[in-house]
Amino acid sequence: MVAILYNIMDVWDTHLLTLRTFEHLYMFSIALFIATIIGISLGIFIYSRPGLANPVLNILNIVETIPDIALLVLLLPFFGLGAGPTIVASILYSILPIARNTYTGLKDVDHEYIYIAEGIGLSPKEILYRVRIPMSLPLIAGGVRIALVFTMGVVTLGGLIAAGGLGTALQTGIYLYEIDTILVAGIWTGILAVILDGFAGIAEKKITARFGSW
Amino acid sequence: MKTTQTQRLFDRIESIRLANVTKKYDDRFAVDDLNLEIKGGELLILIGQSGSGKTTTLRMINRLIELDEGHITINGQDIMGFDPVKLRRNIGYVIQNIGLFPHMDIHDNIGLVPKLEGWSEGEISGRVEHLLDFVALPHETFINRYPRQLSGGQQQRVGLARALAMDPPLLLMDEPFGALDPLLRRQLQDEFVRIKHEIGRTIVFVTHDIDEAFKLGDRIGIMDGGKLVQVGTPEELILAPENELVASIVDADKKFKHMDTLRVKDMLSHLDDKYIFESGMGVDQALDRMAVNNVEIGIVCDGSGLAGQVEMADLLRSRDEGKTLEDIAESSIVFSPHDSVAMALGELKDRGRSVAIVMENERPFGLFFSDEVLLKLI
Structure with missing residues (x-):
C-alpha cells in the first residue's frame, strides 16, 4: 500500500503533474469560457435570424464529425503546435452543443409565457431578455455541461501536439511504455473530469430549480 | 403612492x-x-x-x-x-x-x-x-x-x-x-x-x-x-x-x-290610470268605477302621494256606509323597480298579499302581481 503510494508520488513528481494539472485546467477554462460566450451568442443570433439556424447548425455538425485528432492536425498550419490549436479545437467542438441548446431553449419556451408577455406589454427585445433567455438557462446549462466533457477530452489530446497539460504526461507514458505513468496520469485525468462534471451537474440542477418551468 | x-x-x-x-x-x-x-x-x-x-x-x-x-x-x-x-x-x-x-x-x-x-x-x-x-x-x-x-x-x-x-x-x-x-x-x-x-x-x-x-x-x-x-x-x-x-x-x-337576476321592473304590470283612485272618492262611486273599468284593485292617492290600496271585496263590505276610500285604504307593500323578483315574491308571501305597488321617485310606477309573475316565469 505504502509502496503504491510511493510510486504514485514518484510519478507525480517526475512528470510535474501539479504543473500539468494547472496547465490542463488553464486550457480547459479558457476554452470552455470562450466556447460558452460564442455558443450562447451564436444561439441567440440564429434564433433571431431563423433562416440561418439550419445552415449554421449543419456547419457545426460537420465540424463535430471531424475526428478530434484530424481536427488538431487541420489546425496546425494556422496555429502551429501547442496550447493555441488545442484551445481552438476545444472551442470548435464545444460551440455546437451550447449553440444548439441555446437555440432550442429560446425557440421552445412555452408559448403561453410568450403570449402573456406580449399581452402585458413587453416588446420583442424585452421578451427575449426577460423571458426567453432566463427560461432557457436550464437547457443552456445542459449544453455547457456536454461541452465541458468534450473540452476535457480535446485538452487531454492536446498532449499530442505539445500543448502541455495532463495529456503530455499521458503521451510520455505511452511512448516510454511506463505503465505507472499511464495509470496515474490517466486515472487522475479521469477523476478530474468526473469532479468537474459533478460540479457542472450541481450547477445545472440549481439553475433548473431556479429557472425551470414547473 | x-x-x-x-x-x-x-x-x-x-x-x-x-x-x-x-x-x-x-x-x-x-x-x-x-x-x-x-x-x-x-x-x-x-x-x-x-x-x-x-x-x-x-x-x-x-x-x-x-x-x-x-x-x-x-x-x-x-x-x-x-x-x-x-x-x-x-x-x-x-x-x-x-x-x-x-x-x-x-x-x-x-x-x-x-x-x-x-x-x-x-x-x-x-x-x-x-x-x-x-x-x-x-x-x-x-x-x-x-x-x-x-x-x-x-x-x-x-x-x-x-x-x-x-x-x-x-x-x-x-x-x-x-x-x-x-x-x-x-x-x-x-x-x-x-x-x-x-x-x-x-x-x-x-x-x-x-x-x-x-x-x-x-x-x-x-x-x-x-x-x-x-x-x-x-x-x-x-x-x-x-x-x-x-x-x-x-x-x-x-x-x-334567473329569479336572482330578474328585477321587479322586468315583471311589473303597467300602471294604467284606471287603477288610480282619489282618496276623497266615496266607496260607492269607486265600486261603480271599478265595475266600468273591470278592475278589482285600486291605488289610493291623495295630494301628497300614495295613501294605500283598496280591493273590491273590502269596498263591497263597506258600501252604503258613506265612507270615502281614505277611511278604508290599507297600507300597501311597496317595492322599488330595482328590487329583485325573488325578494319581492318572498315578501308578498310572508305578508299574505298578492299585489304590491312599485314606486319610483315617490310616484306609483306599476303593479306587481305575484300570480302574474309566476305566469311569466313558466
Whole structure:
C-alpha cells in the first residue's frame, strides 16, 4: 500500500503533474469560457435570424464529425503546435452543443409565457431578455455541461501536439511504455473530469430549480 | 403612492367602439363584421362556444391579434394609431392559464412592467404590496414566493394583481376563472363582484359559463360563428331573446332559474290610470268605477302621494256606509323597480298579499302581481 503510494508520488513528481494539472485546467477554462460566450451568442443570433439556424447548425455538425485528432492536425498550419490549436479545437467542438441548446431553449419556451408577455406589454427585445433567455438557462446549462466533457477530452489530446497539460504526461507514458505513468496520469485525468462534471451537474440542477418551468 | 407618472394613452375609458370588425383565417371568418360599443365603466361579457370568436374579439382590442377589416376605437382614437406595446401597457390582461413567469418571484411578476417603465424600486415595492393586499394575499407572506409555491387560486389572484399593476383604465379578462375547480371558481367570482366596484374599470370579460356571465356582467354579448348575435343586460336576454340560440344559452324557457337576476321592473304590470283612485272618492262611486273599468284593485292617492290600496271585496263590505276610500285604504307593500323578483315574491308571501305597488321617485310606477309573475316565469 505504502509502496503504491510511493510510486504514485514518484510519478507525480517526475512528470510535474501539479504543473500539468494547472496547465490542463488553464486550457480547459479558457476554452470552455470562450466556447460558452460564442455558443450562447451564436444561439441567440440564429434564433433571431431563423433562416440561418439550419445552415449554421449543419456547419457545426460537420465540424463535430471531424475526428478530434484530424481536427488538431487541420489546425496546425494556422496555429502551429501547442496550447493555441488545442484551445481552438476545444472551442470548435464545444460551440455546437451550447449553440444548439441555446437555440432550442429560446425557440421552445412555452408559448403561453410568450403570449402573456406580449399581452402585458413587453416588446420583442424585452421578451427575449426577460423571458426567453432566463427560461432557457436550464437547457443552456445542459449544453455547457456536454461541452465541458468534450473540452476535457480535446485538452487531454492536446498532449499530442505539445500543448502541455495532463495529456503530455499521458503521451510520455505511452511512448516510454511506463505503465505507472499511464495509470496515474490517466486515472487522475479521469477523476478530474468526473469532479468537474459533478460540479457542472450541481450547477445545472440549481439553475433548473431556479429557472425551470414547473 | 407612485410618483413616476407613466405616460398614459387614456386616463379613463369613455367608450370602446368596434365597427365592422372582421378577422379571417384563410377562408374562415373568426370574427365576422362585428359591431359593438362598450361603455366606459361597464363590465361587458362576451360569451359563446369555443370557436365563436369571443377570444379573438378580445385579443383584437389589445392588438394581440390584428384585425383584417373594420376599426376599433378607444375614446374615439383608432387603436391602430397606437404603438402596440404602449397600448398593452395601458390595458390590463388576465388569461385562464395565468402565465406567471416561473423564474420570477411574485414581486417581480407583478412589478415587471412598472420596472420596464422605469419606476424606482421603492415605487414598485409599494405598488406590489398594495396590490397583493388588494387581492387578499398578505404581502408579507407572498411577495417573495415563486409561482410554483402558490395554489391555483392564489396564482390567479396574482395574475389579477399583475394586470392592475399599471393602474390601467381597461381590463381584458379571458376566462380568468376557467381553470379553477367549481367551488374555488365560485369563491373568486364572489370576490370579484366585490372588488369590481373598487376597481371601477371598464372590463371586457370572456367566458363560456352563463352563470358566471349573469353573476358578473352588466351587459352580455352572445357570440356565435364569429358574429355578435345579441347584446344586452341579463334581463333583456332572458325576457327578449333574439333567437333560439340566445334563448337556449340563457335558458330563457326556465326563467325561474334567473329569479336572482330578474328585477321587479322586468315583471311589473303597467300602471294604467284606471287603477288610480282619489282618496276623497266615496266607496260607492269607486265600486261603480271599478265595475266600468273591470278592475278589482285600486291605488289610493291623495295630494301628497300614495295613501294605500283598496280591493273590491273590502269596498263591497263597506258600501252604503258613506265612507270615502281614505277611511278604508290599507297600507300597501311597496317595492322599488330595482328590487329583485325573488325578494319581492318572498315578501308578498310572508305578508299574505298578492299585489304590491312599485314606486319610483315617490310616484306609483306599476303593479306587481305575484300570480302574474309566476305566469311569466313558466
